[in-house]
Amino acid sequence: MFQHIEPYAGDPILTLNEAFGRDPRTDKINLSIGIYFDDEGKLPVMAAVRAAEAQQLQAAGVRPYQPMEGAANYRQAVQHLLFGAEHEAVKSGRIATLQTIGGSGGLKVGADFLKRWFPDSAVWVSDPTWDNHRAMFEGAGFKVGTYPYYDAATGGLDFEAMLAAIEQLPARSIVLLHACCHNPSGVDLTHAQWARLIPVIARRGLIPYVDIAYQGFGDGIEEDAWAIRALAADRTAGTPISFFVASSFSKSFSLYGERCGALSVVCPDAAQAELALGQLRATIRRNYSSPPTHGGQLVARVLQTPALRAQWAAELDAMRVRIAALRQRLHSGLGERLRAAGDTRNIDYFITQRGMFSYTGLSATQVDRLREEHAVYLVRSGRMCAAGLNPNNVDAVAAALATVMLKD
Numbered sequence: 001m002f003q004h005i006e007p008y009a010g011d012p013i014l015t016l017n018e019a020f021g022r023d024p025r026t027d028k029i030n031l032s033i034g035i036y037f038d039d040e041g042k043l044p045v046m047a048a049v050r051a052a053e054a055q056q057l058q059a060a061g062v063r064p065y066q067p068m069e070g071a072a073n074y075r076q077a078v079q080h081l082l083f084g085a086e087h088e089a090v091k092s093g094r095i096a097t098l099q100t101i102g103g104s105g106g107l108k109v110g111a112d113f114l115k116r117w118f119p120d121s122a123v124w125v126s127d128p129t130w131d132n133h134r135a136m137f138e139g140a141g142f143k144v145g146t147y148p149y150y151d152a153a154t155g156g157l158d159f160e161a162m163l164a165a166i167e168q169l170p171a172r173s174i175v176l177l178h179a180c181c182h183n184p185s186g187v188d189l190t191h192a193q194w195a196r197l198i199p200v201i202a203r204r205g206l207i208p209y210v211d212i213a214y215q216g217f218g219d220g221i222e223e224d225a226w227a228i229r230a231l232a233a234d235r236t237a238g239t240p241i242s243f244f245v246a247s248s249f250s251k252s253f254s255l256y257g258e259r260c261g262a263l264s265v266v267c268p269d270a271a272q273a274e275l276a277l278g279q280l281r282a283t284i285r286r287n288y289s290s291p292p293t294h295g296g297q298l299v300a301r302v303l304q305t306p307a308l309r310a311q312w313a314a315e316l317d318a319m320r321v322r323i324a325a326l327r328q329r330l331h332s333g334l335g336e337r338l339r340a341a342g343d344t345r346n347i348d349y350f351i352t353q354r355g356m357f358s359y360t361g362l363s364a365t366q367v368d369r370l371r372e373e374h375a376v377y378l379v380r381s382g383r384m385c386a387a388g389l390n391p392n393n394v395d396a397v398a399a400a401l402a403t404v405m406l407k408d
Protein backbone atom coordinates (compact mmCIF):
# COMPACT_ATOMS: atom_id res chain seq x y z
CA MET A 1 0.00 0.00 0.00
CA PHE A 2 2.75 2.51 0.90
CA GLN A 3 5.66 1.13 -1.13
CA HIS A 4 5.53 4.08 -3.52
CA ILE A 5 6.10 6.63 -0.75
CA GLU A 6 9.54 8.30 -0.78
CA PRO A 7 11.67 7.88 2.38
CA TYR A 8 11.83 11.11 4.39
CA ALA A 9 15.24 12.74 3.89
CA GLY A 10 14.98 14.42 7.31
CA ASP A 11 14.91 18.05 8.37
CA PRO A 12 18.15 20.10 8.18
CA ILE A 13 17.61 21.30 11.76
CA LEU A 14 15.41 18.86 13.67
CA THR A 15 17.01 15.69 12.31
CA LEU A 16 20.47 17.07 13.09
CA ASN A 17 19.30 17.82 16.62
CA GLU A 18 18.13 14.23 16.98
CA ALA A 19 21.57 13.04 15.76
CA PHE A 20 23.13 15.22 18.45
CA GLY A 21 20.98 13.47 21.04
CA ARG A 22 22.26 10.08 19.87
CA ASP A 23 25.93 11.19 19.76
CA PRO A 24 27.70 9.30 22.59
CA ARG A 25 30.58 11.76 22.93
CA THR A 26 30.51 13.46 26.34
CA ASP A 27 32.20 16.63 25.01
CA LYS A 28 29.60 17.21 22.27
CA ILE A 29 28.36 20.79 21.84
CA ASN A 30 24.98 21.66 20.29
CA LEU A 31 25.02 24.91 18.29
CA SER A 32 22.48 23.61 15.76
CA ILE A 33 18.84 24.10 16.79
CA GLY A 34 17.52 27.52 17.77
CA ILE A 35 17.07 26.83 21.46
CA TYR A 36 18.35 28.90 24.39
CA PHE A 37 20.47 26.86 26.80
CA ASP A 38 21.78 28.09 30.17
CA ASP A 39 25.34 27.95 31.57
CA GLU A 40 24.91 24.26 32.33
CA GLY A 41 23.77 23.59 28.75
CA LYS A 42 20.19 22.97 29.88
CA LEU A 43 16.83 24.47 28.86
CA PRO A 44 15.90 27.00 31.57
CA VAL A 45 12.51 27.14 33.30
CA MET A 46 11.89 30.87 33.66
CA ALA A 47 11.02 31.89 37.22
CA ALA A 48 8.05 33.93 36.00
CA VAL A 49 6.72 30.87 34.14
CA ARG A 50 7.27 28.61 37.15
CA ALA A 51 5.34 31.07 39.37
CA ALA A 52 2.50 31.33 36.84
CA GLU A 53 2.34 27.55 36.58
CA ALA A 54 2.09 27.17 40.37
CA GLN A 55 -0.86 29.58 40.38
CA GLN A 56 -2.39 27.82 37.37
CA LEU A 57 -2.13 24.34 38.86
CA GLN A 58 -3.77 25.57 42.05
CA ALA A 59 -6.71 26.82 40.01
CA ALA A 60 -6.71 23.78 37.69
CA GLY A 61 -10.14 22.53 36.81
CA VAL A 62 -12.14 21.32 33.83
CA ARG A 63 -10.54 21.17 30.40
CA PRO A 64 -13.12 22.23 27.80
CA TYR A 65 -12.26 22.82 24.15
CA GLN A 66 -10.76 26.23 23.51
CA PRO A 67 -12.48 28.42 20.89
CA MET A 68 -11.10 27.80 17.39
CA GLU A 69 -9.25 31.15 17.63
CA GLY A 70 -7.95 30.40 21.13
CA ALA A 71 -8.54 32.11 24.44
CA ALA A 72 -9.50 35.80 24.49
CA ASN A 73 -6.96 36.65 27.22
CA TYR A 74 -4.14 35.06 25.24
CA ARG A 75 -5.13 36.83 22.02
CA GLN A 76 -5.21 40.20 23.76
CA ALA A 77 -1.86 39.51 25.44
CA VAL A 78 -0.32 38.76 22.03
CA GLN A 79 -1.68 41.95 20.46
CA HIS A 80 -0.44 44.12 23.33
CA LEU A 81 3.02 42.53 23.21
CA LEU A 82 3.41 42.84 19.44
CA PHE A 83 1.74 46.17 18.73
CA GLY A 84 1.52 47.89 22.11
CA ALA A 85 -1.84 48.35 23.87
CA GLU A 86 -2.05 52.00 22.79
CA HIS A 87 -1.42 51.40 19.07
CA GLU A 88 -4.21 52.74 16.86
CA ALA A 89 -4.49 49.36 15.11
CA VAL A 90 -5.20 47.65 18.44
CA LYS A 91 -7.60 50.28 19.71
CA SER A 92 -9.54 50.39 16.42
CA GLY A 93 -10.05 46.61 16.55
CA ARG A 94 -8.67 46.05 13.06
CA ILE A 95 -6.30 43.20 13.96
CA ALA A 96 -7.50 39.59 13.88
CA THR A 97 -5.32 37.59 16.31
CA LEU A 98 -5.60 33.84 16.80
CA GLN A 99 -3.76 31.43 19.07
CA THR A 100 -1.90 28.83 17.03
CA ILE A 101 0.21 25.74 17.59
CA GLY A 102 3.54 27.49 17.80
CA GLY A 103 4.76 30.11 15.39
CA SER A 104 4.88 27.25 12.90
CA GLY A 105 1.13 26.84 13.25
CA GLY A 106 0.66 30.57 12.71
CA LEU A 107 2.70 30.47 9.51
CA LYS A 108 0.80 27.47 8.16
CA VAL A 109 -2.69 28.73 9.04
CA GLY A 110 -1.86 32.05 7.40
CA ALA A 111 -0.42 30.29 4.37
CA ASP A 112 -3.55 28.15 3.95
CA PHE A 113 -5.77 31.24 4.33
CA LEU A 114 -3.73 33.19 1.75
CA LYS A 115 -3.79 30.31 -0.73
CA ARG A 116 -7.58 30.16 -0.45
CA TRP A 117 -8.23 33.90 -0.78
CA PHE A 118 -5.19 35.08 -2.80
CA PRO A 119 -4.61 32.02 -5.01
CA ASP A 120 -2.69 33.87 -7.72
CA SER A 121 -0.11 35.42 -5.38
CA ALA A 122 3.45 34.10 -5.14
CA VAL A 123 5.57 34.10 -2.00
CA TRP A 124 9.01 35.73 -1.76
CA VAL A 125 11.43 34.85 1.04
CA SER A 126 14.85 36.24 1.93
CA ASP A 127 17.98 34.50 0.63
CA PRO A 128 18.67 32.72 2.98
CA THR A 129 15.74 32.20 5.33
CA TRP A 130 14.60 29.70 7.98
CA ASP A 131 14.68 26.28 6.35
CA ASN A 132 10.99 25.61 7.08
CA HIS A 133 9.61 28.78 5.45
CA ARG A 134 9.91 27.46 1.91
CA ALA A 135 8.57 24.02 2.88
CA MET A 136 5.53 25.52 4.61
CA PHE A 137 4.49 27.87 1.80
CA GLU A 138 5.21 25.36 -0.95
CA GLY A 139 3.23 22.85 1.12
CA ALA A 140 0.31 25.31 1.06
CA GLY A 141 0.53 25.32 -2.75
CA PHE A 142 2.50 28.53 -3.39
CA LYS A 143 5.36 29.18 -5.77
CA VAL A 144 8.19 30.47 -3.57
CA GLY A 145 10.89 32.81 -4.88
CA THR A 146 13.71 34.61 -3.11
CA TYR A 147 14.79 38.21 -2.77
CA PRO A 148 18.44 39.15 -2.12
CA TYR A 149 19.25 39.57 1.58
CA TYR A 150 22.55 38.32 3.06
CA ASP A 151 25.82 39.72 1.67
CA ALA A 152 28.50 37.03 2.03
CA ALA A 153 31.24 39.56 1.22
CA THR A 154 30.44 41.69 4.28
CA GLY A 155 28.56 39.24 6.51
CA GLY A 156 25.83 41.91 6.50
CA LEU A 157 22.73 42.94 4.54
CA ASP A 158 22.61 43.73 0.82
CA PHE A 159 19.75 46.18 1.37
CA GLU A 160 19.96 47.98 -1.99
CA ALA A 161 19.61 44.66 -3.86
CA MET A 162 16.78 43.62 -1.52
CA LEU A 163 14.91 46.88 -2.09
CA ALA A 164 15.43 46.81 -5.87
CA ALA A 165 14.04 43.27 -6.06
CA ILE A 166 11.00 44.03 -3.88
CA GLU A 167 10.27 47.15 -5.95
CA GLN A 168 9.77 44.87 -8.98
CA LEU A 169 7.25 42.52 -7.35
CA PRO A 170 3.68 42.51 -8.70
CA ALA A 171 0.82 43.71 -6.50
CA ARG A 172 -0.39 41.22 -3.86
CA SER A 173 2.93 39.38 -3.86
CA ILE A 174 3.45 37.91 -0.38
CA VAL A 175 6.80 39.05 1.05
CA LEU A 176 8.05 37.09 4.03
CA LEU A 177 10.07 39.32 6.39
CA HIS A 178 11.81 38.69 9.70
CA ALA A 179 10.93 41.37 12.28
CA CYS A 180 14.22 40.91 14.18
CA CYS A 181 17.00 38.36 14.77
CA HIS A 182 16.96 37.05 11.20
CA ASN A 183 17.20 33.29 10.93
CA PRO A 184 19.79 32.07 9.85
CA SER A 185 21.96 35.15 9.33
CA GLY A 186 21.44 37.25 12.48
CA VAL A 187 21.45 40.27 10.13
CA ASP A 188 18.58 42.77 10.53
CA LEU A 189 17.39 45.91 8.75
CA THR A 190 18.08 49.20 10.50
CA HIS A 191 15.14 51.50 11.29
CA ALA A 192 16.29 53.72 8.40
CA GLN A 193 16.18 50.75 6.03
CA TRP A 194 12.70 49.73 7.25
CA ALA A 195 11.64 53.35 6.71
CA ARG A 196 12.69 53.03 3.06
CA LEU A 197 11.20 49.54 2.57
CA ILE A 198 7.76 50.06 4.11
CA PRO A 199 6.60 52.83 1.71
CA VAL A 200 7.67 50.62 -1.23
CA ILE A 201 5.53 47.79 0.17
CA ALA A 202 2.61 50.21 0.49
CA ARG A 203 2.98 51.69 -3.00
CA ARG A 204 3.37 48.27 -4.66
CA GLY A 205 0.34 46.86 -2.81
CA LEU A 206 2.42 43.94 -1.50
CA ILE A 207 1.35 41.65 1.35
CA PRO A 208 4.02 41.49 4.08
CA TYR A 209 4.13 38.30 6.10
CA VAL A 210 6.25 39.07 9.18
CA ASP A 211 7.73 36.26 11.26
CA ILE A 212 8.74 37.24 14.80
CA ALA A 213 10.02 34.21 16.71
CA TYR A 214 12.71 35.95 18.78
CA GLN A 215 11.10 39.06 20.25
CA GLY A 216 13.37 40.23 23.06
CA PHE A 217 16.56 38.63 21.76
CA GLY A 218 17.57 41.50 19.46
CA ASP A 219 17.56 44.93 21.13
CA GLY A 220 14.69 44.38 23.60
CA ILE A 221 11.03 43.38 23.85
CA GLU A 222 9.62 46.72 22.69
CA GLU A 223 12.50 47.56 20.34
CA ASP A 224 12.19 44.25 18.47
CA ALA A 225 8.57 44.99 17.54
CA TRP A 226 9.52 48.31 15.91
CA ALA A 227 9.06 47.10 12.31
CA ILE A 228 5.66 45.55 13.06
CA ARG A 229 4.43 48.77 14.67
CA ALA A 230 5.85 50.87 11.82
CA LEU A 231 4.08 48.68 9.23
CA ALA A 232 0.78 49.08 11.12
CA ALA A 233 1.23 52.87 11.31
CA ASP A 234 2.12 53.46 7.63
CA ARG A 235 -0.36 55.43 5.48
CA THR A 236 1.85 55.94 2.37
CA ALA A 237 -0.89 54.57 0.13
CA GLY A 238 -3.58 56.56 1.93
CA THR A 239 -4.86 53.40 3.59
CA PRO A 240 -3.23 51.05 6.12
CA ILE A 241 -1.02 48.21 4.89
CA SER A 242 -2.70 44.83 5.38
CA PHE A 243 -0.19 42.29 6.67
CA PHE A 244 0.31 39.06 8.57
CA VAL A 245 2.39 38.44 11.70
CA ALA A 246 3.30 34.94 12.89
CA SER A 247 4.67 35.06 16.42
CA SER A 248 6.14 32.51 18.79
CA PHE A 249 6.72 32.25 22.53
CA SER A 250 8.82 29.08 22.22
CA LYS A 251 12.12 30.89 22.80
CA SER A 252 11.05 33.98 24.76
CA PHE A 253 9.21 31.85 27.36
CA SER A 254 11.35 28.71 26.96
CA LEU A 255 8.09 26.84 26.33
CA TYR A 256 9.12 25.01 23.12
CA GLY A 257 7.06 21.89 23.68
CA GLU A 258 3.92 23.80 24.79
CA ARG A 259 3.54 25.09 21.20
CA CYS A 260 2.62 28.69 22.05
CA GLY A 261 2.24 30.85 18.97
CA ALA A 262 -0.14 33.22 17.25
CA LEU A 263 -1.18 34.63 13.92
CA SER A 264 -2.20 38.29 13.69
CA VAL A 265 -3.71 39.75 10.53
CA VAL A 266 -3.67 43.55 10.40
CA CYS A 267 -6.60 44.74 8.28
CA PRO A 268 -7.75 48.15 6.97
CA ASP A 269 -10.69 48.26 9.39
CA ALA A 270 -12.56 46.29 12.07
CA ALA A 271 -15.18 44.98 9.64
CA GLN A 272 -12.52 43.38 7.43
CA ALA A 273 -10.76 42.03 10.52
CA GLU A 274 -14.02 40.28 11.44
CA LEU A 275 -14.23 38.73 7.96
CA ALA A 276 -10.60 37.57 8.15
CA LEU A 277 -11.11 36.20 11.66
CA GLY A 278 -14.06 34.14 10.49
CA GLN A 279 -12.21 32.47 7.63
CA LEU A 280 -9.12 31.98 9.79
CA ARG A 281 -11.30 30.20 12.36
CA ALA A 282 -12.57 28.00 9.52
CA THR A 283 -8.98 27.32 8.43
CA ILE A 284 -8.07 26.25 11.96
CA ARG A 285 -11.16 24.08 12.23
CA ARG A 286 -10.11 22.31 9.02
CA ASN A 287 -6.55 21.84 10.35
CA TYR A 288 -6.72 21.00 14.08
CA SER A 289 -10.05 22.46 15.33
CA SER A 290 -8.68 24.38 18.30
CA PRO A 291 -5.42 25.07 20.16
CA PRO A 292 -4.21 23.56 23.48
CA THR A 293 -4.89 25.33 26.76
CA HIS A 294 -2.02 24.97 29.22
CA GLY A 295 0.95 26.73 27.65
CA GLY A 296 -1.09 29.59 26.26
CA GLN A 297 -2.61 30.27 29.67
CA LEU A 298 0.86 30.35 31.23
CA VAL A 299 1.87 33.01 28.71
CA ALA A 300 -1.34 35.00 29.21
CA ARG A 301 -1.00 34.86 32.99
CA VAL A 302 2.60 36.10 32.88
CA LEU A 303 1.90 38.89 30.41
CA GLN A 304 -1.27 40.05 32.20
CA THR A 305 0.08 39.93 35.76
CA PRO A 306 2.23 43.06 36.19
CA ALA A 307 4.69 41.54 38.68
CA LEU A 308 5.14 38.38 36.58
CA ARG A 309 5.48 40.39 33.38
CA ALA A 310 8.22 42.53 34.95
CA GLN A 311 10.00 39.39 36.17
CA TRP A 312 9.73 37.74 32.73
CA ALA A 313 11.02 40.88 30.97
CA ALA A 314 14.03 41.01 33.30
CA GLU A 315 14.77 37.33 32.70
CA LEU A 316 14.48 37.73 28.92
CA ASP A 317 16.71 40.81 28.99
CA ALA A 318 19.31 38.79 30.91
CA MET A 319 19.15 36.04 28.28
CA ARG A 320 19.76 38.59 25.51
CA VAL A 321 22.69 40.19 27.36
CA ARG A 322 24.18 36.78 28.12
CA ILE A 323 24.14 35.72 24.46
CA ALA A 324 25.86 38.98 23.48
CA ALA A 325 28.57 38.41 26.11
CA LEU A 326 29.19 34.88 24.87
CA ARG A 327 29.40 36.16 21.28
CA GLN A 328 32.12 38.56 22.49
CA ARG A 329 34.02 35.72 24.22
CA LEU A 330 33.89 33.57 21.08
CA HIS A 331 34.94 36.51 18.89
CA SER A 332 37.97 37.16 21.15
CA GLY A 333 39.02 33.53 21.54
CA LEU A 334 38.68 32.73 17.86
CA GLY A 335 40.34 36.00 16.80
CA GLU A 336 43.36 35.29 19.01
CA ARG A 337 43.79 31.80 17.57
CA LEU A 338 43.45 32.95 13.97
CA ARG A 339 45.89 35.85 14.42
CA ALA A 340 48.40 33.54 16.13
CA ALA A 341 48.34 31.51 12.91
CA GLY A 342 48.82 34.64 10.82
CA ASP A 343 45.19 34.68 9.67
CA THR A 344 43.69 38.18 9.84
CA ARG A 345 40.26 37.55 8.32
CA ASN A 346 37.41 39.67 9.68
CA ILE A 347 35.18 37.71 12.04
CA ASP A 348 33.28 40.70 13.44
CA TYR A 349 30.05 39.12 12.17
CA PHE A 350 30.05 37.02 15.35
CA ILE A 351 29.36 40.23 17.32
CA THR A 352 27.51 42.37 14.76
CA GLN A 353 24.92 39.69 13.96
CA ARG A 354 22.15 39.64 16.56
CA GLY A 355 19.74 37.32 18.29
CA MET A 356 20.42 33.60 18.51
CA PHE A 357 22.13 33.00 15.19
CA SER A 358 25.33 33.74 13.35
CA TYR A 359 25.98 32.85 9.74
CA THR A 360 29.57 31.69 9.97
CA GLY A 361 30.28 31.32 6.26
CA LEU A 362 31.59 27.81 6.89
CA SER A 363 31.03 25.40 4.00
CA ALA A 364 28.98 22.22 4.49
CA THR A 365 32.26 20.28 4.37
CA GLN A 366 33.71 22.43 7.13
CA VAL A 367 30.52 22.01 9.18
CA ASP A 368 30.78 18.24 8.71
CA ARG A 369 34.40 18.31 9.88
CA LEU A 370 33.46 20.42 12.90
CA ARG A 371 30.87 17.79 13.85
CA GLU A 372 32.85 14.66 13.02
CA GLU A 373 36.27 15.71 14.33
CA HIS A 374 35.33 18.14 17.11
CA ALA A 375 31.77 17.12 18.19
CA VAL A 376 30.56 20.70 17.56
CA TYR A 377 27.17 20.78 15.80
CA LEU A 378 26.22 23.59 13.42
CA VAL A 379 23.50 23.50 10.77
CA ARG A 380 25.04 22.53 7.40
CA SER A 381 24.15 25.96 6.00
CA GLY A 382 26.88 27.29 8.31
CA ARG A 383 24.40 28.67 10.83
CA MET A 384 25.57 28.66 14.44
CA CYS A 385 23.18 29.05 17.35
CA ALA A 386 25.03 31.36 19.75
CA ALA A 387 22.48 30.48 22.44
CA GLY A 388 24.17 27.08 22.74
CA LEU A 389 27.43 28.67 23.92
CA ASN A 390 28.30 28.76 27.62
CA PRO A 391 31.38 29.56 29.74
CA ASN A 392 32.31 25.86 29.81
CA ASN A 393 32.28 25.30 26.03
CA VAL A 394 33.06 28.65 24.39
CA ASP A 395 36.84 28.12 24.35
CA ALA A 396 36.46 24.61 22.90
CA VAL A 397 34.21 26.06 20.18
CA ALA A 398 36.78 28.79 19.41
CA ALA A 399 39.53 26.19 19.13
CA ALA A 400 37.45 23.89 16.93
CA LEU A 401 36.37 26.74 14.63
CA ALA A 402 39.97 27.97 14.32
CA THR A 403 41.21 24.48 13.41
CA VAL A 404 38.56 24.02 10.74
CA MET A 405 38.82 27.55 9.37
CA LEU A 406 42.62 27.37 9.15
CA LYS A 407 42.56 24.02 7.33
CA ASP A 408 40.85 25.35 4.16
Ligand SMILES: Cc1[nH+]cc(COP(=O)(O)O)c(/C=N/[C@@H](CC(=O)O)C(=O)O)c1O
Pocket residue numbers: 013014032033034035101102103104105130132183211212213247248249250256259260261
Ligand atom coordinates in the same frame (compact mmCIF):
# COMPACT_ATOMS: atom_id res chain seq x y z
C1 LIG B 1 12.00 32.31 12.17
C2 LIG B 1 11.29 31.19 12.86
N1 LIG B 1 9.92 31.13 12.80
C3 LIG B 1 9.25 30.12 13.44
C4 LIG B 1 9.91 29.14 14.13
C5 LIG B 1 9.08 28.03 14.79
O1 LIG B 1 8.72 28.40 16.08
P1 LIG B 1 7.69 27.50 16.90
O2 LIG B 1 6.89 28.45 17.72
O3 LIG B 1 8.53 26.61 17.79
O4 LIG B 1 6.84 26.72 15.96
C6 LIG B 1 11.32 29.14 14.20
C7 LIG B 1 12.04 28.06 14.91
N2 LIG B 1 13.25 27.87 14.69
C8 LIG B 1 14.15 26.97 15.33
C9 LIG B 1 13.61 25.57 15.60
C10 LIG B 1 13.01 24.92 14.38
O5 LIG B 1 13.66 24.89 13.31
O6 LIG B 1 11.85 24.48 14.50
C11 LIG B 1 15.46 26.90 14.49
O7 LIG B 1 15.56 27.63 13.49
O8 LIG B 1 16.35 26.14 14.90
C12 LIG B 1 12.00 30.19 13.58
O9 LIG B 1 13.34 30.27 13.64
